[in-house]
Amino acid sequence: xxxxxxxxxxAGRFSPWARAIAVAELALVVKRHIDKLGxxxxxxxxxxxxxxxxxxxxxxxxxxxxxxxxxxxxxPAAFARSAALHANPLRKKR
Numbered sequence: 001x002x003x004x005x006x007x008x009x010x011a012g013r014f015s016p017w018a019r020a021i022a023v024a025e026l027a028l029v030v031k032r033h034i035d036k037l038g039x040x041x042x043x044x045x046x047x048x049x050x051x052x053x054x055x056x057x058x059x060x061x062x063x064x065x066x067x068x069x070x071x072x073x074x075x076p077a078a079f080a081r082s083a084a085l086h087a088n089p090l091r092k093k094r
Contacts, residue, residue, distance in 0.1 A: 025086040033079045037070065045070045 034042060048067045052058045059067065 022086070026083055029079065029082045029086050032082070033074050036073050036075065041070055041073070 037045065045067070048059065048063055048070070051063070052067070056064055
């Protein structure tokens with residue numbers, strides 16, 4: 001069973017309103033992490049990702065290092081935790 005299949009079955013149980021709230025909350029989580037990049041860094045990140053075309057070999061070693069630095073600034077582990085907490089519109093509030 002794939003993760004996407006499980007997610008789509010779970011999402012199907014929620015009303016359109018609950019799904020809209022979940023998407024809005026996830027958008028806010030994404031924005032919070034994107035805002036951690038300094039001025040111009042988001043454009044630089046986009047450029048490097050586009051140049052790589054998903055293959056690290058398409059970048060020089062300096063570009064790969066810069067891409068990793070920018071990715072670390074986004075705090076992917078913290079993003080994953082936040083996204084998991086905010087993805088369920090029926091979660092218990094603390």
